[in-house]
Amino acid sequence: MAKRVRGSRTGRPxxxxxxxxxxxWVLRIVWELREQPKRFRELQDLIGASPTIVxxxxxxxxxxxxxxxDPDSGYRLTALGKELxxxxxxxxxxxxxWAKALD
Amino acid sequence: MAKRVRGSRTGRPxxxxxxxxxxxWVLRIVWELREQPKRFRELQDLIGASPTIVxxxxxxxxxxxxxxxDPDSGYRLTALGKELxxxxxxxxxxxxxWAKALD
DNA sequence: GAGTTTACTACATAAACTGTAGCGTGTCCC
DNA sequence: GGGACACGCTACAGTTTATGTAGTAAACTC
Incomplete structure (x- = not known):
């Protein structure tokens, strides 16, 4: 069986x-990594969350x-992450x- | 300006x-409503969160x-929700x- | 009018997040 | 060698958020 990432009580992916x-912060982190790799602190400053949670x-x-x-460039999306x-x-x-519809 | 839904400090949608x-639970709720409308309790039981948070x-x-x-059928996605x-x-x-890749 | 079903709320406990400070390692520069 | 710096990461007290159980109030059913 696949590694459970968390909370997959059902086992359904x-x-x-x-x-x-x-x-x-998870979606936000993925979003911030969309273009270039980012360093830990850079990421932390961008999203404004505590280092613990980042x-x-x-x-x-x-x-x-x-x-x-990647030690040379920082955190980056894997091939799988880029697909997502x-x-x-x-x-x-x-x-x-959506924002316009909320006006 | 559009109504802020929350935390949009930047104003970017x-x-x-x-x-x-x-x-x-937000993604999960949207997911559970994907086919038919669901009653409050039904939704609560499905996702297993407390009524407060649901x-x-x-x-x-x-x-x-x-x-x-909708009082007759329960909670359902709006047209906007269906688009999302x-x-x-x-x-x-x-x-x-993804699950296979984690094996 | 008693019993059901509905959405929803109160509240004490438990878990998660925040913000600040700081650790340990590596690297560059003199 | 020794000082300054950047790096990922951790400790911890204080605050916020979620949980779990119980229960409320309104609408319907028999």
Missing amino acids: IMALLDLLGRR NGRLGELRLARLVEL LRLFLPLHVWSEK | IMALLDLLGRR NGRLGELRLARLVEL LRLFLPLHVWSEK
Whole structure:
């Protein structure tokens, strides 16, 4: 069986994924890594969360093989992480429409 | 300016959206509503969270116009919510691939 | 009017997050 | 060698947020 990332009581991958992504700062971290790798402190300053939690989330994302640490450049998305990001890119455009609808 | 859903300190819709979705149970609730409307208790039982938090999240989702309560059938996605869900559907397939990669 | 079903709330306990300070390692420079 | 710096990361007290159980109030059913 696949490594459980967390909370996948059901064992269904979609639930594990929703659980992983549905935790504070995780989506945001993936988003901030969309273009270039970022250093720990840089990431922390960008998102404005405590180092404790940034470190914790990066650990979970590394376990999930979505993020990796390259000593030379910093934290970056893995191939798997980039695939996931690609699925999320349409959100950017949609969010603008959504914001207008909320007016 | 658009109603802030929360934490959109920047005013950028994508950040507000990532913040809304990146809170425990929110993605899961949207996911559970993907097919039919669900009653409050039904939803609560399905996801296994406390009524306090289910109610709180539903309130936020209603403010964000992604979910609405139809007295006859229960909580359901709005047109906007369905659009968002459509963007998320590819996650289902991808999550299977991801789970295999974690083996 | 007693029993059900509904959405939702109160509240004490437990878990998670924050903010600040600081550790340990490596590297560069004199 | 020794000082300054950048790096990832950790400790910990204080605050915020979530949990779990119980229960409320309104609408319907018989």
